[in-house]
Structures are given as structure tokens and as C-alpha cells.
Amino acid sequence: MKRLTGSRFWNSANTITVARIAVVPVVMVLLAHESFVTCWIAAFLYVAASISDIVDGYLARKFNLVSIIGAFLDPLADKLLVIGALTMLVPLGRMPAWMVAVLIMRDVTITALRGIAASEGLIISASKWGKYKTTFLDVSLCFLIAHYEVNAVDLHTVGMMLMWPALVLSVWSGAHYLYQFFVEASRHEGSQKTA
Numbered sequence: 001m002k003r004l005t006g007s008r009f010w011n012s013a014n015t016i017t018v019a020r021i022a023v024v025p026v027v028m029v030l031l032a033h034e035s036f037v038t039c040w041i042a043a044f045l046y047v048a049a050s051i052s053d054i055v056d057g058y059l060a061r062k063f064n065l066v067s068i069i070g071a072f073l074d075p076l077a078d079k080l081l082v083i084g085a086l087t088m089l090v091p092l093g094r095m096p097a098w099m100v101a102v103l104i105m106r107d108v109t110i111t112a113l114r115g116i117a118a119s120e121g122l123i124i125s126a127s128k129w130g131k132y133k134t135t136f137l138d139v140s141l142c143f144l145i146a147h148y149e150v151n152a153v154d155l156h157t158v159g160m161m162l163m164w165p166a167l168v169l170s171v172w173s174g175a176h177y178l179y180q181f182f183v184e185a186s187r188h189e190g191s192q193k194t195a
Helices: 012-032 036-062 068-089 097-119 128-146 155-194
Strands: none
Touching (some): 012 036, 012 068, 036 068, 036 128, 068 097, 068 128, 097 155
16 A cells, blocks of 8 residues: 655645635634624635535546545545534524434434445445535525625525425435445345355
8 A cells, every 4th residue: 555645645636625624613713703794704614615625526536636535534524514513503593403413413324324335345326315415504504604684685594494405305315325225235245145
């Protein structure tokens, strides 16, 4: 196995991913010092970080920068960004704790499940429902972070309206991943017995 040198790690894709991770505590601190200005800065940073996820993935594929460390950091950055925002919205009274708990538990469960599947050589393909969930969740969180009313538009209400479909899609896609896992696991065990 080749040793990971600094030049191999600090490629453009991984640098963007690390920057996305660095944004997480900044967003959390801004929300902790809640005001119209800090919330809007936090929302801007959240949107920029979410878009950077698309950018670093594109760069990694286009310039063959895909690496083991990148494969680890990219989903980690996504999870940290979402979980950081969700946990800050509870004490601010912008989201109920039970809803945040469901979203976090779903992500932890699917992450663990994918880890087990990978260790057994099983492929759990990405679900379109998971992608829909991510879209609704990111847009919803952007509105909930911004929060304040602008031009007679209550951004918090818009955010919660989008959060409900995000929650439903989260549970549905999570159930779909679980179903896929058990189907693939059964096939794998069956093939091992007949081998």
C-alpha cells in the first residue's frame, strides 16, 4: 500500500472537503450568537459548503483525484455539516428535538450499515430517495438557519414546510437501504453455503 504523502493528500478535491469540515464549527458559533446578521452569514456558509460537496466530487472524478482518504472525508464532512446545524437548531427552538433525533439516528444507522456491507464486500447502491432527502434537508436547513422574516416571507415557516418531506424521505430511504442490505446479505450467505 502506497504511503499517503502531503502532495497526494492536499489535492483540490480533498482541500475543498477539509474546508467544508472547517466551516462546521464556524456555523455553530454563529448560530450560538444568534442575530439577523450572524444567522444570514451562517446560512450563506451552509449553502456554500453544500455546493462545495458537488464541486469536490466533480473535481475528484474529472482529474482522477479519487482517494481512500477522500472517500472517508467526503461523507464525514456532509454528516458533520448537517448534524452540526441540526443540533444548534434545537436549543434555538427552531426544530423539535425528536425530529432532529430521528434524522441523526437514521444517518448513524445507514453509515454503520454501509460500513458492515463494505467489510463483507457487499454493494449497497445509492438510492434516489436518499438524494431527494438530501436536497430537501439542505434547502430546509438553509431556511431554518436564516430564520428571520424577509419581505413578509417567514423563512422559518418555509424551512419547516420543507423539513417534513425531508423527514419522510429520510425514514423511507433509510428503510430502503435496510431492505437492500438484508437482501444482499441473504444472497451473500446463500452463495457462501453453496460454494
